[in-house]
Amino acid sequence: MFDLKAFGNRIKEQRLSVNMTQDELAKRAGYSSRSSINKIELGLVDLPQSKLMAIAQALGVSPVYLMGLDETQSAEDVSSDKLSAHEAKLLNVYREYPDIQPTIDKILGITLDGYVNVYIAANSKSNRPDRIIRMSIEDVERLRNAPESDDTLM
Numbered sequence: 324m325f326d327l328k329a330f331g332n333r334i335k336e337q338r339l340s341v342n343m344t345q346d347e348l349a350k351r352a353g354y355s356s357r358s359s360i361n362k363i364e365l366g367l368v369d370l371p372q373s374k375l376m377a378i379a380q381a382l383g384v385s386p387v388y389l390m391g392l393d394e395t396q397s398a399e400d401v402s403s404d405k406l407s408a409h410e411a412k413l414l415n416v417y418r419e420y421p422d423i424q425p426t427i428d429k430i431l432g433i434t435l436d437g438y439v440n441v442y443i444a445a446n447s448k449s450n451r452p453d454r455i456i457r458m459s460i461e462d463v464e465r466l467r468n469a470p471e472s473d474d475t476l477m
Contacts, residue, residue: 325369325390326366326391327366327367327368327369328365328366329366329391330363330366330389330390330391331363331364331365331366331367332364332366333388333389333390333391334360334363334364334378334382334389335364337382337384337388337389338360338364338382341382341383341411341415342411342412342415343381343382343415344357345357345360345361345364347415347418347419348360348378348381348382351377351380351381351418352374352377352378352381353374353377354374363378375389375390
């Protein structure tokens with residue numbers, strides 16, 4: 324028989340280890356209030372698979388770990404590099420403000436859809452204004468590896 328109390332304790336321990344409140348976990352997992360997380364942590368309710376996946380993702384662990392089937396995995400094991408306390412704080416702030424995430428991604432050059440924005444400077448010969456275009460990462464790499472001039476093609 325599955326031990327809901329141990330399951331709830333594991334969620335609570337993991338939540339506290341990543342410095343997350345019940346409110347934050349509730350928002351990230353798609354619950355409307357922290358009381359749902361409180362009931363889960365107390366072992367009072369069972370979770371549907373979709374919520375188990377959402378909570379595991381929000382906590383940075385696998386559902387298998389939360390269910391107690393893999394005792395060794397922690398949030399630090401999910402990535403090959405362990406997060407420092409500073410990195411964990413940055414990640415928590417990043418998650419708290421989804422409205423600024425695209426701007427931060429842009430500053431850091433992070434792309435998840437395979438495209439990047441490329442700044443095209445004005446060319447005196449064409450008299451075109453500066454502009455920004457979207458290019459695939461593959462096309463950007465081709466441009467980086469392209470010859471400097473046509474002379475190198477011969």
